[in-house]
Amino acid sequence: MIDENATANWFSKPGDSIRVIMQQRNISAHDLAESFEDGLDAVRGLIDGSRQIDGPTASTLSAMLGATAKFWLKRQENFDIAVDRAVSQVQESGQEELLLRLPAPGPKARGKLSLERRAAELRRRLVFFNVPDAQSWAGRYGRLVGETDYRTSKTYASKEDATLLWLRRGELEADMVQTRVWSAENLLDRLREIRKLSMIRHPQLFLPKLKTLCAEAGVALVVVKAPDGCRASGAIRMVDPDKAMLLLSFRYKRDDQFWFTVFHEIGHLVLHKANTFVDGDALPGDADRESEANEFAAECVIPPLRESEFQRIKPERDDIVRFSVSIGVAPGLTVGQMQHRGMVEPNKLNYLKRTWDWSQINPATV
Template identity: 85%
Template sequence: MIDERNTANWFSKPGDSIRAIMQRRNISAHDLAERLDDGLDAVRSLIDGSRQIDESTASTLSMVLGATAEFWLKRQENFDTAVNRSVVQVRESGHEDLLLRLPAPGQKARGKLSLERRAAEIRKRLVFYNVPDAASWTGRYGRLVGETDYRTSKAFASKEDATLLWLRRGELEADMIQTRAWNSENLVDRLKEIRKLSMIRHPQLFLPKLRTLCAEAGVALVVVKAPAGCRASGAIRMVDPDKAMLLLSFRYKRDDQFWFTVFHEIGHLVLHRANTFVDDEALPGDLDRENEANEFAAECIIPPLRESEFERVGPKRDDIVRFSVSIGVAPGLTVGQMQHRGMLEPDKLNYLKRTWDWSQINPATV
């Protein structure tokens, strides 16, 4: 991976300073949001660089985080100068069209763009991906999805656009979550407690607990609804040297699929260290490592020492519930494993699986 900070035109967002101070002073995103008119949306846009720091915002940042209002205004001014310089250099480098092809938030630019609009669209993408040039973008994201060569492709497939946007939104959400330093052993130590959370019915109750357990091991747990065209269920990535991201989409909105995805992504983190994995059935992946993560997840649900007992569980509600309680997981997870292994027909006992909708999920994602 390219170390973008070694490039001559690297820029640092005011949000980088905001995030560093929040981490150092143990100020949560919610603490800062209480002092801003737009709440968490304002915190998000300040951290991702899409919101300008004006005099009012600078005053609020000074009161909550420290430093003077003048410091924050100057921080914004320096950032704008650096980004504008990057835009000029991109246009002079011949990589302008590459960056304009990248997916970005908001309506897609169509037709012939004026010079001013082209500059604005380039700026939007540099800021959104937090990169100063095309080479840095390629080093960080260029081959995360599919086999597309982003250097030369004339157009992105919609599934790749959507997956890349979902992944980047996850990274931006992870920026708002404070964690301890990443430690895989600490994550493994918390697996037993994580398994127990599957017994809790409502996302509003289990997601905050799951987020806390992950943060204690250096993992920012993020839930982002997948945009149209993205079929990903989960992803992991090292977003900082000492911070991992575990990104979930709640794609199927069923407890067996959700918890299997959680354990599958934890498997990638524990077994495959700092690599990035996007689990999207529409995109190719490393089959060996996917199988390893699948096996890890299955063993998280059905402990190996209980495997022989599991194989004798009958396809009856009471037998499944009794066994599930004895191993400490929700019955829906046992049903899912039985169906996957051919012990139960796919249409049988699905009522034991818990299902949710986004009205239940959304309140727990912030």
């Protein structure tokens, strides 16, 4: 029997229906975006609930996804009513202050808020995190640190709010990525092809291929630039029972750091799925798990069978390039490992690494 009191404030975004139909009909976010003047921004807004379905939007959805325009308008109306009900129940429960302290995208509200603005800010947070109350938020995000592995610089302190916003935006981006059912075995089967992508110079060329390989193994690979205060370079999380997210920030914008982060996160996915995403007991700072993921990543760069040869490399350009080509990775990755292991100084041979800026990265993220 369903407990009506427990589900009274539950709501479902129209974007949930949109995602299901897109998956069923094999319609990609890019396919749907072509029908909107503002492209992927429109699809993002519909998926995350921030964009209202009006008459023209309802007609577009009807043409692209099926059902009538009236259905989509009613779907929006029911959603609005449900969210308004959730806001009222939160206010009556005394949870309002707790939820208003949560981070939200966009500019922060300043000064004393009117009752109307408080309700709007509360609504914004419930919709953004897709939760109807504080208990639901705590169940889904309250132990986020314990459920999520993310690489972060030890030199800087991460602000929890900024990291949470980055992770949530990653989840929303992952919602738009169609994948097969998550399989660690399938991901490992594609690891050799993933390694080869490090040889490709430009993000616009290797990122689409990387996304495809990951999606074939049930992993939604997404790139979200970290907001101010968030020092994370990568994260993984199970966003659905059969779908994993691999989130990247391109924090260092350098090939050795980028690819090591990719391999590190894949290591967590294939080595620690049960501990990290089912139990949620382990912390991201757990030394054993981090050490295992680092070792996995290092072996992705330098295969164990080539380790002795690697140790004998001379710190010279031609030797490094020759060895890197023979193992199938970019020279910058080999240099990164040499620096990490103290074989060369950190300021030496960096010209062999590829660096990018956001003008090169952004076109590859859409």
